[in-house]
Amino acid sequence: MAKIKAGDLVLFFYNDSKKWLLKISKKEQFHSHIGVIKHADAIGKEFGSRLITNKDKYVYLLKPTLHDHVMKMQHSTQIVYPKDFGYIAARMGFNLDKK
DSSP states (O other), rough: OOHHHHHHHHEEEETTTTEEEEETEEEEEEEETEEEEEHHHHOOTTOOOOEEESSSSEEEEEEEOOOHHHHHOOOOOOOOOOHHHHHHHHTTTTOOOOO
């Protein structure tokens, strides 16, 4: 698996409702309710490994997917999420046979 380096985007995964998409920098730290994570500790580790915070909580370092990027990026306009688009397409009567 690939190793994390400065400038990489990494998904810090704690649980399904707590995950953060961060750009790794040697001098940065991430502070949250689960503790402090030094970005420098993530550099050189492989995606899929885990770090421990100063509060003895584990955070997994994951390679972000396209879905993670869409869900975590800042939106300057209205975003239609995949689940909403499915509903909109069904209500409008889209199907593969129509052009």
